[in-house]
Amino acid sequence: MRYFLELAYFGKAYHGWQRQPEASTVQEVIEKALSTLLQENIEIVGAGRTDAGVHAKQLFAHFDVEMEMPAEMVFRLNSLLPKDIAILDLFPVKPEAHARFDAVARSYEYHLVQRKDVFTTDMAYWVKKELDVEKMNEAAKILLEYRNFKCFSRSRTDVRTYNCNIETAYWEKQDHGLVFHITADRFLRNMVRAIVGTLLQVGLGKIEVQAMHEIINSENRSEAGASVPAHGLFLTKVEYPKSIKG
Template sequence: MRNFLELAYFGKAYHGWQRQPNAVSVQEVVEQALQTLLQENLEITGAGRTDAGVHAKQLYAHFDTSKPLGKNFLFRVNALLPKDIALVSVREVTPEAHARFDAVSRSYEYHIVKEKDVFSIDTAYWVKKELRVDEMNRAAKILLEYKDFKCFSRSRTDVKTYNCSIEHAFWETTNSGLVFHIKADRFLRNMVRAIVGTMLEIGQGKMEAENMHEIIRSGNRSEAGASVPAHGLFLTRIEYPQTIFI
């Protein structure tokens, strides 16, 4: 029986989602909780990676088990998990359903504060300089004209293609600062943080929005801006076709 887990986690204490040989990951902690509860060796497969320090408001993972989960499964797993990881829901899916390959879209947010805020030091990036938000939104619209985003990808990666279909990308002004929203069918490693870093340079007047065309066409990571810190980034939503759910 294959199940989809819906998870949320605060990423500060973890070296990302994926299991690492010499660091604690979210995947490792969740697997240990499930193995303790179900008393069997099992592996979970996530919808994708998140880097060290990145948070997730919603991430899905699948696992197989022959044992019934029981009515109080969520409560029992959450009792075993640390306070910064929560299991939100569990649903049975078709045997071939895959948390990574069946996902049709993923959404991220990047949070910025304009003033020093001690209550958001682990959830938002403090940018001290004034930002040209209109120019940043002009740059965000340019992203929708392209598919190949090699310029925003981590240099050493094993992907077969750098193509991503971005559905929307825009900056929202909030009472405390800004939130960048972006949704696509897939993302490259470090892609959102590199995009945000580039747009912050545009916002600070170091380059213009139109320079985004040259950066993307170059396919060169060194042409784009520096990646922003991980702690302001949230994976917020992953969508699937309803046909995989039982």
């Protein structure tokens, strides 16, 4: 039987989602807990991979197991996991359902603060200079006009296409900071952090709003802004068609 896990994690202690040698990752920790609980070797496939230090409020992963998984397995699994990883739900899906390939939309938030805040040190980027949020939102709207976002992708990557369909992209004022919201069918590696870094250049007056067109059309990573730190980034939502459920 195939099951989906819905989970959340605070990414500070991990070298991202994906299993890798000589590094602690979220995938590895969950696989170890599942394997211990079920007394067999379990491998999971995630909806995507987050970089080191990035957090997730919602992410899904699938795995296969012969036995039926009752609801109390969520409690038992959480008791084996560290405090910075939580299983939110567990449910059966169709045998062919895939956590990565069946996802139709993913949403991220990037949090920044504009004054020193000891309570968000590991969850928001402190930008000390004043930002022109109106111009940042004008520049963010330009993203919706394009599909090829090679300029925001990590240089060394093995993707077949740099095309992404961005549905929404905007900044929202919250308390003493800002939150950037973005939703797309897929994202390239480092894409959101590179976009935010470029929009901050607009907000700081270092580049004009219309420069976004030139940057995107260049398809050159060096033309875009520097990537912002990972700790302000959250994967917040992954959406699937209802047809995947068993």
